[in-house]
Amino acid sequence: MHKRAESRPGLARPQSFSNSESLRAAQMYYLQDLTMDAIARELHTSRSTVSRLLASARQSGLVQIQIRSPQERTPELERQIRARYRVDAHVVPVPDTLNEGEVLERVAMQAARTIGPLVDSNAVIGVAWGSTLSAVSRHLVPKPTHDCTIVQLNGAGNTRTSGIAYASEILRRFGQAYGARVVQFPVPAFFDRASTKQAMWAERSVRRILELQEKMTMAIFSVGSIDSDVPSHVYSGGYLDDSELDSLAQGNVVGDVATVFFRADGKDRGIPLNERTSGPPLALLSSIRRRVCVVSGPSKINGLLGALAAGLATELILDEATARRLVEADAGRKPPAGPL
Template sequence: MYYLQDLTMDAIARELRTSRSTVSRLLSLARQTGLVQISVNNPTERAPVLEQQIRRRFGVEAHVVPVADSVSDSEALERVAIQAARTISPLMDSNAIIGVAWGSTLSAVSHHLTRKDIHDSTIVQLNGAGNTQTTGITYASEILRRFGQAYGARVEQFPVPAFFDHAETKRAMWNERSVRRILDLQHRMTVAVFGVGSIDAGIPSHVYSGGYLDDEDLAQLAEDEVVGDVATMFFREDGSHRDILLNQRSTGPDLDRLREVRRRICVVSGETKINGLRGALAAGLATDLILDEASARRLVQLAADEQPGAPARLAGTSRADR
């Protein structure tokens, strides 16, 4: 009545024999649950041009969120999270296994998910969240719970630390049947949703601010020339990652295997994450990218500044591999 028949709320209230405020609440509920989705076609919008440029340069489906440069980092994240939640929902299908990473960005996204009823699907945690100060269960489980609630999906947590103290411990744990059950779900993922972690982000990535890494770990990351991470698996700006020592102790998904997932949705907010984003794109980790306009402009500009005759580097290979 409101959107298709152009009736006013007063007219709808009279026809339904209810109050105008009830009609207003129903319209709000329709938007919140995804029954109604609103799009704006702005002829002066720069986002579509940036999306096309990112698509051509990096081979990903890009969604650029218009955000003014004057907006704070926290407000920009909120706007990107709202758009990401609305973009993600139509991509979710029944009989799916959906891997979800934890972090500041995904936490924000999870608060704005619109409900979509899918059947026989599973939300699986991509990486452990425990450290020496906390189990991480409450933080990570809240993100997973919101995803499961939005899509009516089962939730499978991964109750292991984010990083083991020793690589040998990880190898032993990965042979345990209870752990292998979760790993098997991850290996059969049809969709993965994640952000990009960065040490220098305007809003610090949770893995760097939440007590997961000590000074020795950070020094090792600097020595390995790490620019960012996806689900606590680290990489360099050229996408190489296989010889990074901390990855041997991380409980995140193997990045080579992550690239095999059919749909990989990356959400990024903040121009300070640009080096991490470039590394993730060089590693071929994303099929879909949702990011703010300033980051999109910077990404396109850096790509344009690169020398066209420079030899391409192989994504996912280490310096030693090359």
């Protein structure tokens, strides 16, 4: 427990609280239904201190508040998505008047608070880079863990930039939030030749990271979509030239996860770019025990349908409009067969 500095006349002193202090106050307030006055008497402190203890509990992630209105459609949408895709769905209610950038911020904020309780000590967590994960990383709630590792899922370099600064900032935020070790993957997002990738994958320094990815207990990613209103970073950041984009269109590719492309049925075989990508095989992703997919914007619906067909998610966090599109678009289709 933190020691409190003695108060001195005329001087205001800042207060910091330990998790145990905040947790005790939160349990009495939220679980035992005690008033703040009653808690103050029991803890021999002031009502204002109790208020600050409760605020500290919320800010540190010890307390998460969920509001369920009987008028909202989100619980029913979540039920339908869970039943259909066997995923734990979290639908973020947002008004239709918001633009996609504003919706992304709302989704990212709730995703960050949903991910926190899922993170355990001794975990190996794969994190992809991109616009959605960058937004999520800005809202993460600190949660101390022991012996936790954050590993980059795919390389970020291209012909314009190394991508290190962009990807490393996302990883740094995740590592800082959970007190975790960060392992970067300093390779190109796409190799020029498949033979170069094969040679690189044989190097011991790269094998170390690939072997760590094989030990992942959790993966956090979004879905890239070619026809999204807000283009995914891989399609707008100089990673693909016109001929490669044409090749994806001709191959009926609907999206990607961590720069691994797939079609509407979730299959990734026979897509030439996948032979040169640094992203993990979909078979590896689908074998991870916990797979958190964050999606914002109904224009990503085709990519999301493909990812769900591939069985890539166990937890799905998405906005209400996208959830409605998902339920409507999938009406009458057969349930996904499961992982590749």
